[in-house]
Amino acid sequence: MRLLAELDMAERKITLEELSQHVKDTDTWMAINGTVWDITGFAELHPGGPDIIQEYSGGDASGPYNSVHSLKLAEKNFEASQKIGVLEAKCVDDKLPTENTRNPRLETDLPDLDEIINLNDLEVVAEKCLNERSWAYFSGASNDGFTKLDNSEYYRKILLRPRVARAVQDVNTRTKILDDVYDTPIFNAPASLMMLAHPDAEMALAKGLAASGSTIIIPTLSSFSTEEIIEALPADHPFYFQLYVSPNEAALEKMIDTLCKIRPKAIMITADLPIFSKREANERYEKRIAKQKLASGPKVTTATGKKGGQARSAGVSIDPNLCWSNIKCLKERTGIPIFIKGIQCAEDAMQAWKIGCKGIYISNHGGRAADTAQPTILTLAEIRLHCPFILEEMEVIIDGGVRRGSDVLKAICLGAKGVCLGRPFFYALMYGEEGVRYIMQCEFKRPPAHFYFVQVFKPRLTAELLVLKDELETAMQLCGITSLSEAHIGLLNTKALYRDVETPGSLPSKL
Ligand code: HEM
Numbered sequence: 057m058r059l060l061a062e063l064d065m066a067e068r069k070i071t072l073e074e075l076s077q078h079v080k081d082t083d084t085w086m087a088i089n090g091t092v093w094d095i096t097g098f099a100e101l102h103p104g105g106p107d108i109i110q111e112y113s114g115g116d117a118s119g120p121y122n123s124v125h126s127l128k129l130a131e132k133n134f135e136a137s138q139k140i141g142v143l144e145a146k147c148v149d150d151k152l153p154t155e156n157t158r159n160p161r162l163e164t165d166l167p168d169l170d171e172i173i174n175l176n177d178l179e180v181v182a183e184k185c186l187n188e189r190s191w192a193y194f195s196g197a198s199n200d201g202f203t204k205l206d207n208s209e210y211y212r213k214i215l216l217r218p219r220v221a222r223a224v225q226d227v228n229t230r231t232k233i234l235d236d237v238y239d240t241p242i243f244n245a246p247a248s249l250m251m252l253a254h255p256d257a258e259m260a261l262a263k264g265l266a267a268s269g270s271t272i273i274i275p276t277l278s279s280f281s282t283e284e285i286i287e288a289l290p291a292d293h294p295f296y297f298q299l300y301v302s303p304n305e306a307a308l309e310k311m312i313d314t315l316c317k318i319r320p321k322a323i324m325i326t327a328d329l330p331i332f333s334k335r336e337a338n339e340r341y342e343k344r345i346a347k348q349k350l351a352s353g354p355k356v357t358t359a360t361g362k363k364g365g366q367a368r369s370a371g372v373s374i375d376p377n378l379c380w381s382n383i384k385c386l387k388e389r390t391g392i393p394i395f396i397k398g399i400q401c402a403e404d405a406m407q408a409w410k411i412g413c414k415g416i417y418i419s420n421h422g423g424r425a426a427d428t429a430q431p432t433i434l435t436l437a438e439i440r441l442h443c444p445f446i447l448e449e450m451e452v453i454i455d456g457g458v459r460r461g462s463d464v465l466k467a468i469c470l471g472a473k474g475v476c477l478g479r480p481f482f483y484a485l486m487y488g489e490e491g492v493r494y495i496m497q498c499e500f501k502r503p504p505a506h507f508y509f510v511q512v513f514k515p516r517l518t519a520e521l522l523v524l525k526d527e528l529e530t531a532m533q534l535c536g537i538t539s540l541s542e543a544h545i546g547l548l549n550t551k552a553l554y555r556d557v558e559t560p561g562s563l564p565s566k567l
């Protein structure tokens with residue numbers, strides 16, 4: 057009987073007029089892509105902030121919804137019992153918005169991939185081709201952006217000490233993390249709102265990374281649902297999950313259930329952003345849009361507050377009271393290996409080790425958390441100097457400012473097992489999955505050795521030119537190694553780096 061009643065509800069035709077009557081806090085409806093949902097109470101739980109939900113309550117929200125979410129996200133997040141019915145056909149807003157996500161320049165000015173020969177080129181293209189909102193969001197950092205700059209600059213302070221005459225023709229970039237072997241040590245740094253770069257967002261990322269023998273770190277704040285992203289991976293392909301611990305008890309319980317069901321190889325708990333930082337590029341953009349809206353009509357519901365719209369979302373998604381005991385509890389409840397993302401000093405690396413985390417993920421959120429925080433590669437050097445056993449007993453991964461294959465090699469020589477890139481994947485996604493494959497992997501099937509003509513005259517075409525993995529292999533060969541297991545500190549001159557390493561005042565002893 058109940059099923060029948062639900063079926064009737066789902067088929068019920070609803071007019072825009074009826075929809076518009078359900079706008080009270082205690083009775084809120086919203087249409088998304090033709091389906092009418094009862095979203096009472098959802099505004100305060102929405103990770104993107106309540107304003108946008110309130111603005112479209114009692115109306116058709118397909119436009120803003122589709123600009124950052126997959127078609128199925130609503131189905132996955134709302135209960136079947138929240139489905140009220142379907143919007144009358146003539147009322148359905150069938151235009152998929154392009155204003156927020158797609159810049160017309162992405163269609164006309166985007167150069168062929170093979171014109172891009174390094175990640176700096178890719179960033180230049182992104183600045184030119186992405187719309188203002190997406191560029192501000194992706195490229196932005198906190199305050200003055202000093203940490204963002206330092207993350208990259210400090211790689212330059214490390215010099216290489218190549219070995220010669222080491223027979224380096226055959227090279228591989230394999231790495232092993234928690235018993236899984238990957239063809240490359242390069243992963244995505246988890247990030248939200250990926251659909252601002254491409255409608256295929258994490259789906260393209262998952263496919264491109266898996267095809268290159270790497271894998272995806274699925275973000276909590278994804279544009280597609282976690283289930284959709286996992287389905288995009290080959291069967292049984294390992295994956296990781298980045299967790300923002302929710303301050304909402306029910307949401308956290310639901311998340312724990314999901315994690316226990318999907319069982320990622322590790323949960324990477326982001327700990328470096330307990331409150332939202334000051335993102336000035338976002339603020340400027342949001343203030344300008346708010347002014348424009350004011351000028352064109354009286355109804356302004358987007359944030360004009362001090363920290364801009366993004367500020368609201370953080371409080372909903374991230375628990376500012378996260379502490380080590382919560383993390384320990386999550387570890388025990390899920391039984392899934394835990395990494396702490398956002399480790400920025402040796403003391404916290406030790407703390408993560410003490411509570412039994414399997415890994416640390418050295419990060420300062422790409423300079424989007426505390427500005428003037430020390431660059432991540434310096435943190436790795438600090439840990440290496442003051443608690444080197446961490447590098448032996450835990451899995452260590454790092455992100456922040458990695459833009460060259462030689463940067464990847466430097467991080468591995470200093471003790472990291474894997475290296476993640478944030479912004480470059482957003483920029484690669486301007487090209488969808490192809491862009492991800494392009495920076496990660498060689499599509500070209502090498503001809504048999506006797507096939508000289510093809511080998512010698514092999515054109516450097518899009519599918520063949522692989523930016524980052526190629527750079528890593530080249531850096532390894534030029535330094536005289538053919539496997540990452542041969543990478544060691546002796547391949548580096550770290551004098552300039554170690555000059556800046558802090559001596560922690562009160563490092564707890566290992567025992
Ligand atoms: C179905 C359940 C929904 C979930 C799980 C969800 C989830 C999210 C997440 C994770 C973000 C990114 C937050 C961030 O990175 O700061 C976001 C942003 C956003 N969401 Fe939703 N959302 C849902 C429903 C909706 C609906 C119904 C709308 C339509 C009005 C909507 C419109 C937006 C917009 C416009 C943003 C971007 C906000 C910004 O620019 O800061 N979402 N949402």
Ligand SMILES: Cc1cc2nc3c(=O)[nH]c(=O)nc-3n(C[C@H](O)[C@H](O)[C@H](O)COP(=O)(O)O)c2cc1C
Pocket residue numbers: 193194195207245246247248275276277298326397419420421422423424455456457458476477478479480
């Ligand atoms: C646009 C953007 C969104 C991000 N969103 C998240 C997120 O949702 N969760 C998280 O743990 N880190 C997030 N980060 C931080 C990244 O995981 C990563 O630490 C950082 O981007 C690495 O620096 P890089 O961009 O210089 O490579 C985000 C970074 C960017 C640029």
